[in-house]
Amino acid sequence: GDSVTQTEGPVTLSEGTSLTVNCSYETKQYPTLFWYVQYPGEGPQLLFKVPKANEKGSNRGFEATYNKEATSFHLQKASVQESDSAVYYCALSGDSNNRIFFGDGTQLVVKP
Amino acid sequence: EAAVTQSPRNKVTVTGGNVTLSCRQTNSHNYMYWYRQDTGHGLRLIHYSYGAGNLQIGDVPDGYKATRTTQEDFFLLLELASPSQTSLYFCASRDRVREQYFGPGTRLTVL
Numbered sequence A: 001g002d003s004v005t006q007t008e009g010p011v012t013l014s015e016g017t018s019l020t021v022n023c024s025y026e027t028k029q030y031p032t033l034f035w036y037v038q039y040p041g042e043g044p045q046l047l048f049k050v051p052k053a054n055e056k057g058s059n060r061g062f063e064a065t066y067n068k069e070a071t072s073f074h075l076q077k078a079s080v081q082e083s084d085s086a087v088y089y090c091a092l093s094g095d096s097n098n099r100i101f102f103g104d105g106t107q108l109v110v111k112p
Numbered sequence B: 001e002a003a004v005t006q007s008p009r010n011k012v013t014v015t016g017g018n019v020t021l022s023c024r025q026t027n028s029h030n031y032m033y034w035y036r037q038d039t040g041h042g043l044r045l046i047h048y049s050y051g052a053g054n055l056q057i058g059d060v061p062d063g064y065k066a067t068r069t070t071q072e073d074f075f076l077l078l079e080l081a082s083p084s085q086t087s088l089y090f091c092a093s094r095d096r097v098r099e100q101y102f103g104p105g106t107r108l109t110v111l
Helices: none
Strands: A005-006 A011-014 A019-021 A023-026 A032-038 A045-050 A055-058 A062-065 A076-079 A085-093 A104-112 B004-007 B010-013 B019-025 B030-036 B042-050 B064-067 B072-079 B087-094 B101-102 B106-110
Touching: A005 A085, A011 A019, A019 A104, A023 A085, A032 A062, A045 A055, A045 A062, A076 B010, B004 B087, B010 B019, B019 B030, B019 B087, B019 B106, B030 B072, B042 B064, B042 B072, B072 B087
Parallel strands: A011 A104, B010 B106
Antiparallel strands: A005 A023, A019 A076, A032 A045, A032 A085, A055 A062, A062 A076, A085 A104, B004 B019, B019 B072, B030 B042, B030 B087, B064 B072, B087 B101, B087 B106
């Protein structure tokens, strides 16, 4: 079945350093890939999505490229801020799915 | 104005108690979902629905019932609550391009 595996957290960084959260996926379908972010005390919200292979998605300085050959969708940011502290979820939805498959989430802690 | 709302926001009950969690969406979306969130497990799908009267089973359905009464309203029922059901519960709706919109969550404690 469909599944997503991502970097296990927590990931602790200092402000201004770079971030990579690894995400790999398994599916026999042609998926749309997502990154969701969950701030403390809130529900998850969409950060961005990429419906097509070999394309890049981005938002708020975060970006990820849908790599079909490597079945990966790693999240990157060049310079993190304390306000980026949150839990990040990688997710996929296959073209015949009516649901989204989420990874287990990666907690990011950014220290000033 | 929030498009997905949940009530109550916090609930404490005892083992064996009867609990109903409510979710309403004003997005006019067909699909709605119930998840539970626990440390180390991320978001786990309990039940989902693609319209009034429809119910689909998710990955962790045991001990939970759900009912979709209208396009807007989706309820999660715990008829004999157990301490293992202590969790943070999220409802979500989904649009036609597969994006999910989450509510603020309900924290349930079963003593």
